[in-house]
Amino acid sequence: MHLKDDPFLNVSNSISNSYIEDWQALNKKIIGYYCTYIPEELLHAAGILPYRIRATGNKDTELADTYMVRFTCSFVRSTLDLALKGAYNFMDGFLICNSCDHSRRMFEIFDLKVFNKEKINKKINSFYLSIPHIITEEGFNWYLKEIEELREKLEVTYNCEITDDVLNHSLDIYNQNRDLLKKLHELQIQEFPKITGTEALQISMANASVPKEIANEELKRILNDLELKEGMDVSSKKRIINVGSVVDNIDFIQLIENSGTFVASDFICFGTRNFHDTIDFDYSKEPLKNLTKRLYYRISCPRMMDDHENRLKFLKEEIKNANIDGVILQRINNCDLHGCDNMLFTHELKELDIPVLNIDRESYQADTTRLQTRIEAFIEMIR
Amino acid sequence: MLSENQMENRIIPYKMLLKALSSTQELVERILPENGIPSLRIGLKYIKSVLENTIQKAREGLPIIGYHFALPAEYLSCFDCVPICIEGTSYFLATLLLGGVENYYDLIGNWGHPFHTCTSQKGTMGMTLEDLFRFDAIITPSAPCDSTCGSYGYFKYAKKFPTVIADTPFIHEKKSQIYYADEIKRSLIDIGKIINQEPDFEKLRYHVEIENQVLHKKTEIFELIKSTPSPIENMFNPVSAAATIFISGTPENLSFYDEMLNITKKRYKEKSHHGGEEHIRTIWPYMLTFFDISFCEWLDRELGLSILMDIFNYNFFEPINTKSDLNELFLGMSKKAMGFPMVKQSTDFYYPIIDDCIQMAQDYDVDCFIYTQSLACKQFGSIPTILREALKDELGIPMLIIEFDVGDARMTSIKKFKEKINLFVQTLL
Numbered sequence: 001m002h003l004k005d006d007p008f009l010n011v012s013n014s015i016s017n018s019y020i021e022d023w024q025a026l027n028k029k030i031i032g033y034y035c036t037y038i039p040e041e042l043l044h045a046a047g048i049l050p051y052r053i054r055a056t057g058n059k060d061t062e063l064a065d066t067y068m069v070r071f072t073c074s075f076v077r078s079t080l081d082l083a084l085k086g087a088y089n090f091m092d093g094f095l096i097c098n099s100c101d102h103s104r105r106m107f108e109i110f111d112l113k114v115f116n117k118e119k120i121n122k123k124i125n126s127f128y129l130s131i132p133h134i135i136t137e138e139g140f141n142w143y144l145k146e147i148e149e150l151r152e153k154l155e156v157t158y159n160c161e162i163t164d165d166v167l168n169h170s171l172d173i174y175n176q177n178r179d180l181l182k183k184l185h186e187l188q189i190q191e192f193p194k195i196t197g198t199e200a201l202q203i204s205m206a207n208a209s210v211p212k213e214i215a216n217e218e219l220k221r222i223l224n225d226l227e228l229k230e231g232m233d234v235s236s237k238k239r240i241i242n243v244g245s246v247v248d249n250i251d252f253i254q255l256i257e258n259s260g261t262f263v264a265s266d267f268i269c270f271g272t273r274n275f276h277d278t279i280d281f282d283y284s285k286e287p288l289k290n291l292t293k294r295l296y297y298r299i300s301c302p303r304m305m306d307d308h309e310n311r312l313k314f315l316k317e318e319i320k321n322a323n324i325d326g327v328i329l330q331r332i333n334n335c336d337l338h339g340c341d342n343m344l345f346t347h348e349l350k351e352l353d354i355p356v357l358n359i360d361r362e363s364y365q366a367d368t369t370r371l372q373t374r375i376e377a378f379i380e381m382i383r
Numbered sequence: 384m385l386s387e388n389q390m391e392n393r394i395i396p397y398k399m400l401l402k403a404l405s406s407t408q409e410l411v412e413r414i415l416p417e418n419g420i421p422s423l424r425i426g427l428k429y430i431k432s433v434l435e436n437t438i439q440k441a442r443e444g445l446p447i448i449g450y451h452f453a454l455p456a457e458y459l460s461c462f463d464c465v466p467i468c469i470e471g472t473s474y475f476l477a478t479l480l481l482g483g484v485e486n487y488y489d490l491i492g493n494w495g496h497p498f499h500t501c502t503s504q505k506g507t508m509g510m511t512l513e514d515l516f517r518f519d520a521i522i523t524p525s526a527p528c529d530s531t532c533g534s535y536g537y538f539k540y541a542k543k544f545p546t547v548i549a550d551t552p553f554i555h556e557k558k559s560q561i562y563y564a565d566e567i568k569r570s571l572i573d574i575g576k577i578i579n580q581e582p583d584f585e586k587l588r589y590h591v592e593i594e595n596q597v598l599h600k601k602t603e604i605f606e607l608i609k610s611t612p613s614p615i616e617n618m619f620n621p622v623s624a625a626a627t628i629f630i631s632g633t634p635e636n637l638s639f640y641d642e643m644l645n646i647t648k649k650r651y652k653e654k655s656h657h658g659g660e661e662h663i664r665t666i667w668p669y670m671l672t673f674f675d676i677s678f679c680e681w682l683d684r685e686l687g688l689s690i691l692m693d694i695f696n697y698n699f700f701e702p703i704n705t706k707s708d709l710n711e712l713f714l715g716m717s718k719k720a721m722g723f724p725m726v727k728q729s730t731d732f733y734y735p736i737i738d739d740c741i742q743m744a745q746d747y748d749v750d751c752f753i754y755t756q757s758l759a760c761k762q763f764g765s766i767p768t769i770l771r772e773a774l775k776d777e778l779g780i781p782m783l784i785i786e787f788d789v790g791d792a793r794m795t796s797i798k799k800f801k802e803k804i805n806l807f808v809q810t811l812l
């Protein structure tokens with residue numbers, strides 16, 4: 001069986017899945033979120049399943065377009081569209097932060113238009129986190145305070161106690177998860193890779209849609225299976241790193257990989273940004289502080305205004321580690337944050353003589369021919 | 384050692400601005416009757432005076448500090464410096480130059496900047512590509528938008544202008560005001576280190592106090608605007624926006640509002656209205672166009688439509704206690720900055736915006752709302768429909784939504800813009 005057909009990877013193809021159904025059968029809660037800056041571990045410690053909202057497979061945004069103008073990100077609009085169609089009715093709450101202007105406004109829209117009382121017959125709790133836009137000591141203290149307040153709110157709302165011990169246990173589970181994802185990533189970036197870029201994305205999406213304990217078991221199983229597998233010969237293909245806006249649709253990566261490339265790595269939030277962190281600290285003490293540290297000081301996304309140099313450093317290292325031939329910088333139309341960061345990368349990488357393709361796209365890419373032609377031309381150029 | 388001319392040429396766009404402003408002023412003085420569009424005449428006079436002063440300071444070699452419009456300009460008065468508004472430059476030049484500043488948008492666009500970011504920054508970014516500005520330092524809040532967060536990266540990392548960021552919390556709570564007060568103070572101190580100056584907080588108090596007085600006059604003006612017919616012309620809105628951005632904290636700003644208040648009072652007493660009969664009273668929860676402000680007159684004269692309030696003028700704050708200790712002073716400054724146009728709306732949920740709009744609709748006896756949705760302003764991108772529904776449900780007031788770009792004439796031509804308003808107004812009359 002190909003890895004891409006693995007039942008765990010298939011979880012990424014749909015919005016809901018059987019693990020969610022099992023979870024809810026036990027009367028347990030689910031909270032949806034958009035961003036890698038939210039403290040998933042805290043939700044886990046409260047006995048809640050954090051579910052990363054995505055729009056996989058949604059092809060139109062007709063319903064959402066009523067509430068969001070066309071100048072907004074089609075990924076967010078697409079998730080709203082699904083929400084308005086009821087696809088997220090399994091959620092018991094949502095946690096929004098000020099990641100970007102588009103997703104932040106989902107707080108009010110979800111509140112007013114998706115989970116209003118007429119439409120859904122249960123109480124939906126909403127939580128909001130304000131996250132600094134720069135990395136400073138003051139910013140850290142602010143973020144920590146926000147997370148402390150969230151802990152209290154979760155305890156009150158869900159009538160639970162999030163003790164340091166419980167939280168440490170959750171940090172452990174999530175650390176294991178990140179380690180497993182990192183191991184899988186190693187198998188992707190190596191000379192004879194064992195997983196493709198498409199499969200890596202599927203794994204990442206599935207991983208964000210099920211309870212972490214289950215995800216960890218599945219990831220271990222996959223790693224064991226892969227150990228017995230031969231690596232792929234991708235020497236005839238150009239090795240690509242995919243950088244930029246959220247990708248929650250395997251079609252996009254498949255399109256790149258079908259154009260004579262191998263997607264050896266990424267710098268996206270369903271990918272390295274989610275599990276890569278270079279901070280080493282003792283998890284046993286002050287778990288809330290450690291949780292905040294990891295979230296705040298890990299490799300950032302362009303919402304952090306003063307950290308571009310570190311992002312460039314990461315990118316350069318990853319280009320080296322994964323032996324990259326060319327960089328695809330992509331942004332979903334109207335995504336100012338990735339658009340601007342990509343602009344800087346374009347110039348910086350060109351100065352280093354690293355081939356770069358800068359593209360804009362939509363969350364659901366209907367117009368694939370144009371994109372494929374551009375990617376193929378780019379590959380030709382690298383040759 | 385640079386010559387005076389070279390010193391001045393560190394801020395070429397301000398020289399362009401002064402030139403354009405002077406010719407506009409000359410035209411206004413020559414063509415308009417004594418009492419025609421006073422806000423334009425008075426505004427141009429005072430803004431010109433401040434610009435001349437700014438250019439003089441550049442000539443003297445003072446450090447050039449670029450600031451984001453969302454940081455009240457008077458906060459830089461603690462330095463001997465040349466304050467340059469990044470966003471104001473793009474938009475004021477878009478307004479005054481005959482050909483607009485589209486060529487600068489294109490320059491930065493060709494450099495790779497995404498088209499959907501804010502033209503208020505794009506214009507100045509394009510200008511710096513041509514080295515028309517030589518900033519010694521830049522200061523910006525992290526609010527109000529993604530465009531700000533993204534575009535300032537260009538100044539910091541591509542142009543390598545030392546850039547100081549005051550982190551703005553995206554939630555309106557007491558703790559945010561305290562945090563932001565510290566951020567503003569820290570940022571000013573950091574700027575001081577870059578330009579080798581100790582911030583003079585006593586001087587700052589003086590200029591903050593001027594704005595307290597401006598607030599007083601502005602509040603009075605907006606109280607009078609509630610009356611029917613509106614005692615003030617539509618042109619007051621963009622001119623007042625320009626005053627807020629360019630000359631706040633200066634005695635000229637106080638004089639501008641003082642003169643405008645006198646005119647408003649006089650007209651209020653006489654029940655006189657600019658440009659003919661008032662037929663329709665509107666609120667614009669977002670901005671007017673800056674690429675062609677002539678439509679303000681067109682609305683007054685052709686349609687009898689008054690703009691009573693827009694986002695730039697919705698800028699009221701608690702007077703800042705300038706006699707207190709520094710902590711209190713900065714707390715007041717923080718509250719003001721968090722309530723500044725666009726920062727207020729973007730750092731909070733939009734429930735209060737909707738409540739405010741409903742309240743304003745009642746206070747100003749409004750017939751309809753006109754919501755201009757700008758391509759760049761994503762944080763406003765999910766508000767229009769909800770606001771339209773709220774206004775309709777609560778007050779039965781309709782709202783027109785027009786998509787445009789505040790500073791780029793090519794996106795929505797002014798002809799189309801007027802056509803849409805005209806058609807909408809016909810349905811109301």
Ligand code: SF4
Pocket residue numbers: 073074075076099100101102103245246332334335336337338
């Ligand atoms: S792709 Fe950009 S605009 Fe869309 S959700 Fe992500 S950061 Fe926001």
Ligand code: SF4
Pocket residue numbers: 470501502503527528529530531725757759760761
């Ligand atoms: S107009 Fe909108 S997009 Fe432009 S700077 Fe202001 S808030 Fe940002």
